[in-house]
Amino acid sequence: MxxxxxxxxxxxxxxxxxxxxxxxxxxxxxxxxxxxxxxxxxxxxxxxxxxxxxxxxxxxxxxxxxxxxxxxxxxxxxxxxxxxxxxxxxxxxxxxxxxxxxxxxxxxxxxxxxxxxxxxxxxxxxxxxxxxxxxxxxxxVSECPSLEALLYRVLSRELVRVQNMAWTLGTLGAEGRVAAFLLSMSARLGALGYSRCSFNLRMTRQEIGSYLGLKLETVSRALSALNTAGIIQVHQRSIDIVDAAALRGVIDPAAGAPEGIVPHPGSAAAPGGVKDGRCARKPRSQVPPGRAWRELAAA
Amino acid sequence: MxxxxxxxxxxxxxxxxxxxxxxxxxxxxxxxxxxxxxxxxxxxxxxxxxxxxxxxxxxxxxxxxxxxxxxxxxxxxxxxxxxxxxxxxxxxxxxxxxxxxxxxxxxxxxxxxxxxxxxxxxxxxxxxxxxxxxxxxxxxVSECPSLEALLYRVLSRELVRVQNMAWTLGTLGAEGRVAAFLLSMSARLGALGYSRCSFNLRMTRQEIGSYLGLKLETVSRALSALNTAGIIQVHQRSIDIVDAAALRGVIDPAAGAPEGIVPHPGSAAAPGGVKDGRCARKPRSQVPPGRAWRELAAA
DNA sequence: CGGTAAGTTGAATCTAGTCAAGAAACGTGG
DNA sequence: CCACGTTTCTTGACTAGATTCAACTTACCG
The missing domain is CATH 2.60.120.10 (Jelly Rolls)
Incomplete structure (x- = not known):
């Protein structure tokens, strides 16, 4: 070592x-x-x-x-x-x-x-x-083999996250992407104990745009549009989500999103849901420290 | 079991x-x-x-x-x-x-x-x-712990693949995406021993489009454009790559793409792969887990 | 041979990108 | 505390590129 x-x-x-x-x-x-x-x-x-x-x-x-x-x-x-x-x-x-x-x-x-x-x-x-x-x-890992399960799960979670991102980029328009981004931030911050409906972004429009495959002007416009629609309230980097349901509606006009793109805070997550990958973690019953995969298999 | x-x-x-x-x-x-x-x-x-x-x-x-x-x-x-x-x-x-x-x-x-x-x-x-x-x-894994390294690597590889996909969707236009897709297919098939410059696609335009975040018509147009430009030769699902360099140029007009959009793992695994020729441990005695990471570390 | 699915191509529409100007926030130093 | 420059953000007008709608051709399979 x-x-x-x-x-x-x-x-x-x-x-x-x-x-x-x-x-x-x-x-x-x-x-x-x-x-x-x-x-x-x-x-x-x-x-x-x-x-x-x-x-x-x-x-x-x-x-x-x-x-x-x-x-x-x-x-x-x-x-x-x-x-x-x-x-x-x-x-x-x-x-x-x-x-x-x-x-x-x-x-x-x-x-x-x-x-x-x-x-x-x-x-x-x-x-x-x-x-x-x-x-x-x-x-x-040699001291505590079940740590491996943890690593596998973290990797898998990351994989799902990136897949969801690919979905977002592949199917949504500018407003949908921005809405998805805001909901994602909301859920993540919520899971960390912060407010789900009022937070401050840490990144520039440029960075958001790059993340979402948009130009910064487009991000700005989308935010403004959501703002004037009364769905959110934007002032620079401070975001207030006024109507989360409407925000989800922007993403999915026809009830389409495959469940976990936009992390529903605390949703019961129907089987098959992709889930947030951050909040809805199912509590694992106490398992004796054993092989990583045996634990996963037990779930 | x-x-x-x-x-x-x-x-x-x-x-x-x-x-x-x-x-x-x-x-x-x-x-x-x-x-x-x-x-x-x-x-x-x-x-x-x-x-x-x-x-x-x-x-x-x-x-x-x-x-x-x-x-x-x-x-x-x-x-x-x-x-x-x-x-x-x-x-x-x-x-x-x-x-x-x-x-x-x-x-x-x-x-x-x-x-x-x-x-x-x-x-x-x-x-x-x-x-x-x-x-x-x-x-x-208990029989051969170094198998774990393999799993970690496969997961990591998949992660990189999806990240590259996100990059493609986020930055490239229609032709670039199609070009990247073709080069990716070319590289993957090449790595499997098939021809890199002449192959048959197994998926419809619709599926390609969905994958690339485009409509099928757009995919068709892009292929036609590359065809008339003399870069590839398309006939339905059969693809011939005439000028691979030009195809790369479509993706990256200004010499930009990060290392491996196209490269699918498998081929020439980056330097520092899990080589580690020795590990001739008899699997019968329970080897403590953790070997996997030690192996990765040895690279 | 006929029916269906897949692919190509054209014209109109619409979305996001581009270019450009201006406003608001931030940091720094006087 | 204010003036100043810099960065970030917003907004508008115009353009490029992808989608949509639609007609038509080509392959495929019984």
Whole structure:
């Protein structure tokens, strides 16, 4: 484990004092796995083990790149606070935003296969991430195999998210995309305990547009249109959702969306729903720490 | 393992005769893991173990649905031959195509997190898939932990693929999308040993359009345009790529595309792949999990 | 041979992009 | 606290590109 440690990882994985239960907030501190599972909204069985293990944290300033496309893959990251954007940068300079990872979201998984990250992750404000170094995963998993199920699930969740994104880009017009974006933000922030109907965006119109495959002017127009329609209230980056149902109606004039594009907060999620991928996490019954896949199979 | 077996899985995981080296071709037959790794284009170290393990196969007729969105997640599938489409179906009837899994591609991974598949997989011709039942993964992995690295990588690869798709939809116009699609097909078929410049599409214009976020007429027009430009030669579903460079130029007028829009995994796996020639550990003694990540770390 | 599904092509429409100007917010330094 | 420049956002007029509607051709399958 010591071998493959990179300079800035500040890896400090290992056993920590039993007393240290709550997660510290300063740079270089550790985060317990218990906190991690809470962050990911995935229940985790091995309570005893949880208290003994921790991950390093890292603070990332606004505008700073945590991951750069092309860098050698060495760690996964989970956002603990703040907000990022992940981008492809074609070397003519222009960016394509792929996502806005927020609290509980995974970053860096695209580097597993190729051995190099394929996208860049830039912080949109002062953020904090949990570092999960590749080098320590081996040890982690050997100490608590059921951790693997967690990783599989996080990867799967990310996959579903990106698929939903492809759906949005493929089928919706400008207003629909913006509406979907707002509802998504609403649900994600709601799941984190913030207000679902009133929040502040952290990203520019340019970045939203890039994410949605639109130009910034179009985003602005769409927001204005929704505003004058009385569905939302926009003032710069502050958003108030006045009529969430109407907003969903914009996406899906004929009742079409395959259930989870727009995360319905707390919906019972009919079987088959794609689900939000963030809120409706089904509580897993206490399973003895065993093989990852056996756990998944039990569900 | 017997418990969670579904009726049609015909799961027959386990030890097979040493003599049975080559993969059988008929329904219900088994596929060795050696063949599986070959299929996935991922190198795999444990030669001894490879020969002793096998997966069930299933034949899927044209138009038949292998997976239905909403079904309970029970298995992963890897395409062995033929071609599928994966779709979201909004209950107003219209489909959105998410991908065209072909030989070596994974299907069903979107069901891991939520416990239910989120998309439907329909065969576009008579296909054959490798069934990887959830219930047997636990056992599989315990017998040869390095198999996990393989799964992580396949998931990661799929993630990158969908991200590239999002990029395509977000930034390219109609012709660019069609060009990217053709190049992607070309590369994928090439990696499978078929001709890179002359092939037959298995999907309709409608399906291509749905996949690319375009209408069928637009796809047709784009193909015609590329045809009259002398870049390709189209006749119904038969495609001949006359000038691949020009085709790339359509995507990227100003030399922009990020590394791998087209490249489908499989071919020349990026530097730093899971090589790790040694792992000749006898699988009989329970190897602690975690080897998977250690292997990835070794790259 | 006839019926159906798939593909091509044309003309009109509409959506989002482009170009351009101006307004509002933010940060910095006086 | 205010003046200033910069960035971000909004809005309008015009254009390019994709969709829509529709006719027609071609392949496919009994």
């Amino acid at each position: 010591t071998a493959a440690m990179s300079h800035y990882d500040a890896l400090d994985f290992g056993t920590i004092d039993q007393g240290t239960t709550s997660a510290p907030d300063h740079e270089g501190a550790n985060l317990s796995v218990r906190e991690l599972t809470r962050l990911l909204h995935i229940d985790y069985p091995d309570e005893a083990w949880l208290a003994r293990t921790a991950f390093a944290l890292r603070r990332v300033r606004e505008g700073e790149a945590l991951i750069r496309a092309g860098d050698k893959f060495h760690s996964l990251y989970i956002v603990r606070s703040g907000c990022f954007k992940t981008v492809y940068t074609d070397f003519s300079g222009s960016e394509q935003v792929l996502g806005f990872p927020m609290c509980g979201d995974l970053m860096g998984a695209d580097g597993i296969d190729g051995g190099h990250y394929s996208s860049t992750a830039v912080s949109l404000d002062t953020s904090e991430v949990v570092i999960v170094p590749l080098a320590s995963l081996a040890r982690l | 017997t418990a969670a077996m579904s009726h049609y899985d015909a799961l027959d995981f386990g030890t097979i005769d040493q003599g049975t080296t080559s993969a059988p071709d008929h329904e219900g037959a088994n596929l060795s893991v050696r063949e599986l790794t070959r299929l996935l284009h991922i190198d795999y170290p444990d030669e001894a173990w490879l020969a002793r393990t096998a997966f069930a196969l299933r034949r899927v007729r044209e138009g038949e649905a292998l997976i239905r969105a909403g079904d309970k997640f029970h298995s992963l599938y890897i395409v062995r031959s033929g071609c599928f489409k994966t779709v979201y179906t909004d209950f107003s009837g219209s489909e959105q195509v998410l991908g065209f899994p072909m030989c070596g591609d994974l299907m069903g991974a979107d069901g891991i997190d939520g416990g239910h598949y989120s998309s439907t997989a329909v065969s576009l011709d008579t296909s054959e898939v490798v069934i990887v039942p959830l219930a047997s993964l636990a056992r599989l």
